[in-house]
Amino acid sequence: GAGVSQTPSNKVTEKGKYVELRCDPISGHTALYWYRQSLGQGPEFLIYFQGTGAADDSGLPNDRFFAVRPEGSVSTLKIQRTERGDSAVYLCASSLTSGGIYEQYFGPGTRLTVT
Amino acid sequence: KNEVEQSPQNLTAQEGEFITINCSYSVGISALHWLQQHPGGGIVSLFMLSSGKKKHGRLIATINIQEKHSSLHITASHPRDSAVYICAVRGGATNKLIFGTGTLLAVQP
Numbered sequence: 001g002a003g004v005s006q007t008p009s010n011k012v013t014e015k016g017k018y019v020e021l022r023c024d025p026i027s028g029h030t031a032l033y034w035y036r037q038s039l040g041q042g043p044e045f046l047i048y049f050q051g052t053g054a055a056d057d058s059g060l061p062n063d064r065f066f067a068v069r070p071e072g073s074v075s076t077l078k079i080q081r082t083e084r085g086d087s088a089v090y091l092c093a094s095s096l097t098s099g100g101i102y103e104q105y106f107g108p109g110t111r112l113t114v115t
Numbered sequence: 116k117n118e119v120e121q122s123p124q125n126l127t128a129q130e131g132e133f134i135t136i137n138c139s140y141s142v143g144i145s146a147l148h149w150l151q152q153h154p155g156g157g158i159v160s161l162f163m164l165s166s167g168k169k170k171h172g173r174l175i176a177t178i179n180i181q182e183k184h185s186s187l188h189i190t191a192s193h194p195r196d197s198a199v200y201i202c203a204v205r206g207g208a209t210n211k212l213i214f215g216t217g218t219l220l221a222v223q224p
């Protein structure tokens with residue numbers, strides 16, 4: 001079946017602009033995670049959804065970052081007033097649920113470049 | 116100090132060599148993952164383990180919960196094994212992953 005998909009695969013934007021990154025999880029997966037990976041680093045946790053609600057947003061770096069998952073499937077990560085430091089690969093992962101030990105399946109990522 | 120430390124950061128091996136990548140962590144966990152990431156590619160899960168040892172093909176992963184340490188071994192390495200190998204631990208109520216910085220492996224023919 002289809003895996004986790006993310007769009008766009010690449011996004012170049014100017015400093016100060018607003019961007020939206022989309023994640024389509026595996027069908028039936030209720031848990032959805034956003035991570036950010038800077039060049040040469042391991043991914044860092046941003047936010048986690050169980051169903052429609054953000055159960056843990058402790059990794060969001062500041063209030064310019066926001067994410068939604070209104071119907072419990074597709075999620076959108078929104079970044080306002082982008083800064084050059086936001087340039088990174090944004091990864092999405094989904095799992096069957098957060099309870100218990102379930103595998104997380106990763107999307108291919110969106111490479112964001114802020115110029 | 117990072118909660119998840121990997122060593123080495125970079126590793127170059129000759130084809131056929133036995134490879135070991137180490138991971139140490141300082142937090143309580145419910146599971147540990149070994150992941151593979153090719154340049155420009157997505158992340159693929161190799162193993163998820165909470166105790167003991169798992170084997171898949173030429174790959175072996177072990178974990179020692181008491182010592183908070185895990186190793187990933189690759190037997191009979193091949194150039195196609197060249198990638199970044201990332202250790203990640205899962206903990207807390209949300210099961211979010213905490214990642215190491217990765218080990219860049221290059222296997223030369």
